[in-house]
Amino acid sequence: xxxxxxxxxxxxxxxxxKATLLPPIVEALESLGLEVWEPFARNNQIDFxxxxxxxxxxxxxxxxxVEADAIxxxxxxxxxxxxxxxxxxMAIALHKPTFLFRDDHRRATESEEYPLNLMLFTGLPHDGWxxxxxxxxxxxTAPDKALARWARGG
Numbered sequence: 001x002x003x004x005x006x007x008x009x010x011x012x013x014x015x016x017x018k019a020t021l022l023p024p025i026v027e028a029l030e031s032l033g034l035e036v037w038e039p040f041a042r043n044n045q046i047d048f049x050x051x052x053x054x055x056x057x058x059x060x061x062x063x064x065x066v067e068a069d070a071i072x073x074x075x076x077x078x079x080x081x082x083x084x085x086x087x088x089x090m091a092i093a094l095h096k097p098t099f100l101f102r103d104d105h106r107r108a109t110e111s112e113e114y115p116l117n118l119m120l121f122t123g124l125p126h127d128g129w130x131x132x133x134x135x136x137x138x139x140x141t142a143p144d145k146a147l148a149r150w151a152r153g154g
Contacts, residue, residue, distance in 0.1 A: 003033075003034055003035065003069045003151060004035045004036075004070075005034045005069065005070045005071065005072050006065050006070070006071045006072070006087070007025065007037065008039070008071055008084040008087040008088055008091075009022065009025070009073070009074040009084060010074065010080075010083065010084055011040075011074070012038075018040065022038065022040075024137050026038060028140035028141050029072060032147065032151035033151055037068050039060075039064060042060065043060045043061065065090045065091055065094070065096075068091075070097035071088060071098055072099045072101060073087065073088045073091075073098070073100055073120075074101050075088075075100050075101065075102045075120060076101075076102055076104040078104070078106050078108040079117070080102075080120075088100075088120060089119075092123035098124055098132065099132050099134065099150075100116075100121075100133050100134065101134045101135075102115065102133070102134070103135055103137075121133075128146075131144075132146040132147070
């Protein structure tokens with residue numbers, strides 16, 4: 001049985017981003033043998049015309065974060081998407097393996113060490129945190145980085 005990874009991302013809100021930015025990330029994660037739980041794909045079965053749909057989407061995403069084995073969070077933007085930040089916070093609180101993706105070169109921090117608010121790094125190891133931080137699509141499948149090692153069961 002393959003490991004599951006929740007792909008926290010803001011790309012499903014835009015048809016263009018959903019069509020162009022999301023598939024390469026999903027493909028890279030799947031190439032590591034992971035079962036990708038992408039929230040926009042998993043929760044598109046909800047009837048958005050029905051009262052209470054937003055609550056049901058939120059609860060479904062929360063369940064997926066709880067039930068997934070790990071989280072891969074797209075943390076682009078200044079600041080990053082607030083929904084992704086909530087999902088990441090839940091995963092950190094649940095002690096899930098955490099992997100961050102940011103190919104956005106802008107800095108969003110006062111820290112010289114971390115490119116984002118330091119709280120986003122609390123789910124990563126203190127030493128070697130850069131092994132769980134990804135800045136390009138190619139890095140996602142790098143065999144020497146933390147995600148590939150985790151996917152192999154390490």
